[in-house]
Amino acid sequence: MQSLRRLGTSSLLRTIIRIQDILPSCQAVHILDPSIAYEITNRSFHNASCLYNGQAAVALRHRKPKAQGATNQYFIDMKQVTVIAGNGGDGAISFLHLWANEFAGPDGGDGGSGGHVIFQASTDVNNLSHVKTILSAPHGEKGQNKDCFGKNADNFVVNVPVGTIVRSLEGKIVADLGNVGMMFIAARGGAGGHGNAFFKSDIEQSPKISEYGAKGESFQYLLELRSMANIGLIGLPNAGKSTLLRAISRARPKVAPYPFTTLKPHVGMVQYNDYEQVAVADLPGLIADSHKNRGLGITFLKHAERCAALLIVLDMSMDEPWEDLELLQYELQQFSKQLADRPVVVIANKMDLPESQENLNVLKEKTQLQIVPISAKMGQNLSTLVAEIRMLYNNETGKDFYGQDRNKRDEHEIV
Numbered sequence: 001m002q003s004l005r006r007l008g009t010s011s012l013l014r015t016i017i018r019i020q021d022i023l024p025s026c027q028a029v030h031i032l033d034p035s036i037a038y039e040i041t042n043r044s045f046h047n048a049s050c051l052y053n054g055q056a057a058v059a060l061r062h063r064k065p066k067a068q069g070a071t072n073q074y075f076i077d078m079k080q081v082t083v084i085a086g087n088g089g090d091g092a093i094s095f096l097h098l099w100a101n102e103f104a105g106p107d108g109g110d111g112g113s114g115g116h117v118i119f120q121a122s123t124d125v126n127n128l129s130h131v132k133t134i135l136s137a138p139h140g141e142k143g144q145n146k147d148c149f150g151k152n153a154d155n156f157v158v159n160v161p162v163g164t165i166v167r168s169l170e171g172k173i174v175a176d177l178g179n180v181g182m183m184f185i186a187a188r189g190g191a192g193g194h195g196n197a198f199f200k201s202d203i204e205q206s207p208k209i210s211e212y213g214a215k216g217e218s219f220q221y222l223l224e225l226r227s228m229a230n231i232g233l234i235g236l237p238n239a240g241k242s243t244l245l246r247a248i249s250r251a252r253p254k255v256a257p258y259p260f261t262t263l264k265p266h267v268g269m270v271q272y273n274d275y276e277q278v279a280v281a282d283l284p285g286l287i288a289d290s291h292k293n294r295g296l297g298i299t300f301l302k303h304a305e306r307c308a309a310l311l312i313v314l315d316m317s318m319d320e321p322w323e324d325l326e327l328l329q330y331e332l333q334q335f336s337k338q339l340a341d342r343p344v345v346v347i348a349n350k351m352d353l354p355e356s357q358e359n360l361n362v363l364k365e366k367t368q369l370q371i372v373p374i375s376a377k378m379g380q381n382l383s384t385l386v387a388e389i390r391m392l393y394n395n396e397t398g399k400d401f402y403g404q405d406r407n408k409r410d411e412h413e414i415v
Contacts, residue, residue, distance in 0.1 A: 057272040057273060057274040057276060057390055058272065058273050058387075059248070059270055059271065059272050059273075059383070059386035059387075059390070060271045060272060060273055074129070074253075074264035074265060074266050075127045075129070075228065075229075075264070075265045075266055075267045075281065076127050076128045076129045076131075076264070077127060077128065077224065077225040077228045077265065077303060077306055078128070078222070078223065078224050078225070078299075078302065079128045079131055079133070079222075079223050080133070080169075080220065080221070080222050080223075081131060081132070081133055081134070081135055081220070081221055081222075081223060082133065082134045082135070082218070082219075082220050083117040083135045083136075083186040083187040083217075083218065083219055083220075083221065084117070084134065084135070084136045084137065084187060084216060084217075084218045085114055085115065085116055085117050085137050085187035085188055085189040085190065085216030085217045085218070086113075086114025086115040086116075086136075086137040086138050086139040086140060086153045086156075086189040086190065086216050087114045087139045087140065087189070087190045087213050087214070087215050087216050088111050088112065088113050088114050088139075088140045088189065088190035088191045088192040088193060088213025088214045088215075088216075089110075089111025089112045089113075089114075089139065089140035089141045089142040089143060089150035089192045089193065089213045090111050090142050090143065090192075090193045090210065090211070090212050090213050091108060091109070091110050091111050091142075091143045091192070091193035091194045091195035091196070091198070091210035091211045091212075091213075092108035092109050092111075092142060092143035092144055092145060092195045092196070092210060093106075093108045093195065093196045093208060093209070093210045094106065094107050094108040094109075094144075094145035094146075094195070094196070095107065095206065096145070096146065103206075105197075105200065105205065105206065106195075106196040106197045106199075106200050106206060106207060107145055107146050107147045107197055108143055108145065108147075108195030108196040108197050108210055109143035109144050109145070109146075109147050109148045109149040109150065109195045109197065110143050110149045110150065110192050110193065110194050110195050110198060111140055111141065111142050111143045111149075111150040111192030111193045111194075111195075111211075111213045112140030112141045112142075112143075112149065112150035112151045112152040112153060112192045113140045113152045113153065113189055113190065113191050113192050114137060114138070114139050114140045114153050114189030114190045114191075114192075114213070114214075114216045115137035115138050115139075115140075115152075115153035115154050115155045115156055115189045115216075116137060116155045116156070116185050116186075116187065116188050116189050117135050117136075117137050117155075117156050117158070117185070117186045117187040118155055118156065118157045118158065118183050118184065118185050118186065119158050119160050119164070119166060119175070119177060119183065119184045119186055119223075120157050120158070120159055120160065120177075120181065120182070120183045120184075121159075121160060121161070121162045121163075121164060121177035121178070121179060121180055121181060121182045121183075122159040122160070122161070122162070122180065122181075123161075123162060123180055124159055125159050125160065125161050126161050126267075127161060127225070127228075127267075128160065128161070128164075128223055128225070130159075131158060131160065131223065135156060135158060135186075136156070137153065137155065137156035137187070137189055137216065138153040138154060138156070139153055139213075139216075140152055140153045140189070140190070140192050140213060141153075142213075143192070143193070143195045143210075147195075147197055149192075150192055152192075153189060155189075157183075160177060160223065161225055162177065162178065162179065162180055163177070163178060163225060163226035163227050164177045164223055164224070164225060164226070165177075165223070165224045165225075165226055166184055166186070166221050166222075166223060167221065167222040167223075167224065168219075168220075168221065168222070169220050169221075169222065174221070178226075186219060186221060187216060187217040187218060187219055188216070188217050189216045189217075190213055190214030190215050190216045190217075191213070191214045192213050192214075193210060193211030193212050193213045193214070194210060194211045195210050196208060196209060196210050225306055226306065227306055227307075227308070228265070228267070228279075228281055228303065228306035228307060229267050229279040229280060229281035229306070229307050229308075230278050230279045230280070230307070230308050230309065230392070230393050230396060231278060231279070231280045231281070231307060231308070231309050231310070231311055231389055231392060231393070232280075232281045232283050232303070232304050232306075232307030232309070232310050232311070233245065233280065233281065233282050233283055233310075233311050233313055233347075234283060234286065234304055234310050234311065234312050234313065234328060234332075235285060235286070235312060235313035235314065235315075235324075235328070236285050236286060236287065236315070236324055236327075236328070237259070237260075237261035237285035237287070238259050238260070238261070238285070238315065239285065239313045239314060239315045239324075239349060240313060240315060240349040240350060240376050240377070241262070241282050241283070241285070241313050242254065242255050242262055242266070242282050243255050243376040243377055244282075244313060244347070244349065244374075244376035245266060245268045245280060245282040246268075246376075247376045247377075247379060247382055248268065248270050248280065248382060248385065248386055248389075249268025249269055249270055249280060250268060250269070251266050251267065251268030251269075251282070252266075253266040253282050261284060261285040262282060262283075262284050262285065263284055264284070265281050265282060265283050265284065265303050266281070266282045267279055267280070267281045267282075268280050268282070270386055270389060270390075272390060276390075276393070278389055278390065278393045280311075280389065281303070281307055283300060283303045283304055283307075284300040284303065285300075286300055286301070286328060286331055288327060288331075289331075290331045290335070291331050291334040291335040297331070298335070301331070301332070301335045301336075301339070304332070304339060305335075305336060305339050307342075308342070308343075308392075308396045309342055309343040309344070309345075309392040309393075309395075309396060310332075310342055310343070310344050310345075311344075311345050311346075311347050311389075312325060312328055312329075312344060312345070312346050312347065312369075313347045313349050314346060314347065314348055314349060314363070315349060315350055316348045316349060316350050316351060316353070316355075316356035316359045316360055316363075316373075317350045317353040317355055317356055317359075318359070320359075321348075321359050321363060322359075322362060322363050322366040322367065325346065325363070325366075325367060343392055343395065343396075344369060345369070345370050345371075345372060345388055345392065346363075346367065346369045346370065346371045346372070347371075347372055347374060347385065348360050348363065348371055348372065348373040348374065349374060349375070349376055350375060350376075350377070351373045351374060351375045351380060351381075352375040352377065352378045352380060356373075360373055370388070372384055372385050372388055
């Protein structure tokens, strides 16, 4: 006991290297005094299989209080941008005059090249909210006398999330930034113009001409994200999607006691005790004929298309919530068959109201989909919901119930 008590973090990590050594040490740690075991495990490992010993992941409760009120930060997964590359610098017309040679010849330098506009895939950003509508690269400097060339302008590099698709306004895909570090030159800068020293020859000893710098390219693109979140909340307006996202994450979409609908998606992270984070998106509400672009319906449905799985949120206090379910399924089917075939779980919200229980019994008879009854406002049955969210996430990423890879199981897995 005393030897283990004096055992430091660095020595523990040096001795426990292979998985067959990790598992017996984990069992020894749990036999120790609870305070010692907590210190060793939390300071030494970040191995979910060791810490939880084959148990399913549990969502963490947020201890830090959230700020009051709504936030103006929302998720942008599509943006039209105008890119303008820099112009090249003009060449100079100049003649060198020395004290011993008044006609020393032309010495006008070339102009510098303009900067490119480049999109680069990066993990530092997760949406397009930081991307401005007009992206302009700097211009190249002009040439100077005494054969001084103008400085080339720096390229304007815009970081975009990994998985960004760049389309032309006609809808053609011109770039797919699927890997970290991939770049796409959206607009090339203009070349610098030549000064009069460039045109000097045996025939023309003192040229009085120079070139203007070339104009930079200018295009318009549509940036789209291939994936916005792992889970998307779908429902009619005022079904309680924003309240639900507030209850399970630290996101702060607007909620109010009067009817309104969210116009911009918000994304919150659900954290689990095995260091996994699941992104859940609060999507704008759908209405009838959304697939016909009624009420910006197509724009809202495109948000849902970027989610791997869907949670259909129903207001169980309505007269016939099963009709709302049929309406939402119909809109998804009409918009995209691939979207309708994605994993779906029905969330029966507002179960704290008295008329909701009867509607829940009828809803179970009307559909074969899995139903999770909750009350986002009162916090009822949210632990079951976050467990279902984790199951959907595991199915998406190819993991089992315990969060381990199904295809790469270790020979010494925990029983």
